[in-house]
Amino acid sequence: MITCDLLVIGGGPAGISAAVAAGKAGLKVLLLEERERLGGQLTKQTHRFFGSVAERAGTRGIAIIKDLETVVAQLENVEISLSTTALGIYEDGVSTALKSGKMIKIKPKAIVVATGAFEKFLPFENNDLPGVYGAGAVQTLMNIYGVLPARRILMIGSGNIGLIVSYQLVQAGAEVVGVIEASPKIGGYLVHASKIRRLGIPIYPSCTIKKAFGQDRVVGAELVRLDEKWKEIPGSQFTVDCDAICLAVGLNPLIDLLGQSGCQFKYIPELGGQVPIRDESMRTNVPHLYIAGDLSSIEEATAALLEGELAGLSAAKQIRPGQSLEARMEEVKTHLRALRSGPVGEKIRSGLSKLTGEALPTPSPRTNAIDELSRTGIASPANLAGVLPDEKRKKTRAYAVIECYQQIPCDPCVHNCPFGAIKPFSDINDLPIVDFDLCTGCGQCIGRCPGLAIFTVDETRDGDRAKITLPYEFLPKPVREETVDLLDRSGKCVGQGVVKSVLNTPKQDKTTIVTVEIHRNLVQDVRQIRVVQKS
């Protein structure tokens, strides 16, 4: 029988964060991870994270996990057991796990369960054909093993996972034939949607999959449009050719272990389905049992990190009373509230209020109307007009165009302007506002924006030439004086331009900053370049 103060089940962001917090508070911690390395979903997240700079926003998930691994490895009182599957949590406080062909028994004083989530499945005809993948599997194959799962992929679901995986598939050299979404509007962050739209990937809202075609493997799919009541519109079927169908239709909390423990649950669709009942300090109804991360509610990794810390601190407070942990606990709760405070956090807030029975906090101001942007992922001229300087200013100096039109919890741009030209936020969900008197168009902000939504424009010269600077995350990288295709917000080629500078040092961390000379008339249309493949 192994004894410890705290047993943490799950070595993803929530579990590691809990182990670190409890370890720093002096607890003897045992951290179990089923896979051969720590990190959970973070090990596949090659994109930059949103959120607050204080919680490593602007950093790629794969870099965050490297930092976390270093921190946890330095704590001598935290033991990490990899390739270890937790099997059971019993009433007498004993837990069992499978390690190296042996069932081990552990008797901890408290447990943090951070087992994450499980992908939802979708019923449609031929959904068992080879080529039907979950988005998690596609990401694992691509980003961990370097295996391209298919050439032409249809993505089902436009939440952040569907949008991000679509982008990553293009980075890996695949073609995404479309992203379909049952709801009338795009589910994920609109900056992610805009990123894939300008690569030419269509997004079909109010659309679902009827069937997959193929005998031994997927060769295509039949799709159908939905009306405002989510009913199929007769005769609206259409087909696409593809060799894989990737399901990104949401996650369910992985509650199996907790279900053994006597923990109580509530069905709250906003949080992902059956979720454990817990208090604001991540404590369940079972004494000494805490939870964190996607298991408690389906959210982003930043929330998992914070919840993990909170659970670790709660456990430490209970096991080793007398330490002054409350101040940090309150701070973490404040960060979590801020993260969930904006319009995109409304679903989570409503779910949490069902969980705790608390009244909903005052809803943030927002419009319910489905505008063009949230249906298409393409900014309208009206959107754009709101972020441009006046005509006189355009001529005097280069300037930044921040195409961030949706309130999401994210603030790296504010902290990365060397001239303080992006006005400080009062709330992490604020939209960035550029002070064009201070902006020099230097472009420092471009590579720091997790949404790749910042561009700089230089139209100060006379004549018909102007320059645009944009982020570029594909291979091959363009080179100076190379002629590249210019793509607009829908991925349409609108002309060609000549590359004038390519910034690709370790500081850019693979988000290359490319400046292209283009026709003046195109500066507000071009948002992507395409390197012309040499034959």
Next chain:
Amino acid sequence: MNDDKTIVCRCEDIDIETIRKLIDQGVTSLEEIKRITRCGMGPCQGKTCGPVIAREIAMKTGQPMEEILSPRSRPPFGGVLFQEVLEGIDDEE
């Protein structure tokens, strides 16, 4: 939709037609459907099919999802060989 080609339970290869027929016959709990079809008794232990079947039951009977889904589960999580259990006992002695 060809219901017999729409798979609900990948582990045990159960299609949605089988499930819908059972619900129409009055078999309206996950537990009963599991015992008749083996749905949810494969390696994933109902994590894939559970919510899909629950939704089918909810649509046909009007029962709330909360009442259909049962969060009860018993150890062990996943399959364990007797040998692995015995190896653990040896360790303690």
